[in-house]
Amino acid sequence: MKWFGKCVDYFFTGMGFGAISYVCILTFLYPGIAPTIRETTSVLIISGFIGLISMIFETDLPMSIAIIIHFVGTFCLFLAMALINPRWVINISTIVVFVLIYVIIWLICLLEQKKTVNRINDRIKKRNLK
Template sequence: MRKYIKLISIYWFMGIGIGSLAYIFFLWQSGAEIQTVQQIMNVVFISGLIGLVSMIFESETLPVIWQFIIHFCLVYSLDSCLNLLNGITTSFIWSWRFLAEFFITYLVIWLFIYLSFSTRVRNINKKLQEKN
């Protein structure tokens, strides 16, 4: 049971960290100067949920392509909910521009995670080789 609570906590806080950084970047890009406490809390909560959705990659029964498709759709839905909660109009959320921005952001975040993970694996393998 402790293992699952720890895993849920890790995914929750990683989601909050990555989501918050992405949100800050988009605030900076759009030139937004003021955010309400409610908007910040929405970002934290939805980002945590996105982190939990990422637990789908722990599944060993689903093919990886389905994991990505399901993850992409759920994250897109949660991001759309976040924008609605924070007062962004629905016409923007269902636009090609939003989809393109979301897709690019999704790829950039995955590239960062992939590079971070592969660096960590490379370091572990290097330490194992030194040990042997």
């Protein structure tokens, strides 16, 4: 059951990143274009699957291999999303936006991990001082 809970957590985290990315793209790159039910649903579901792919980072694979697998899997799911949504076009600019968003999300995750590690280290220091 613990494994299922972890999967749900990763799925919803992926949905969150996907929803935020989608809203930002619509707001800043395509202002005035309303999202459709099909687009929103596909973004949420496929972003959830991208979140599940992120579980690869909890394996014993070398980080470089895990990043490559995650990036390729994420890009394939992004292409599937584009095929599901007829208004979406795949060209060099959408690929650049995809890579940019991928890097931004990575930076956010790294900053969050750094913050967590610092908080844990602070607690350890406080406990050792007592």
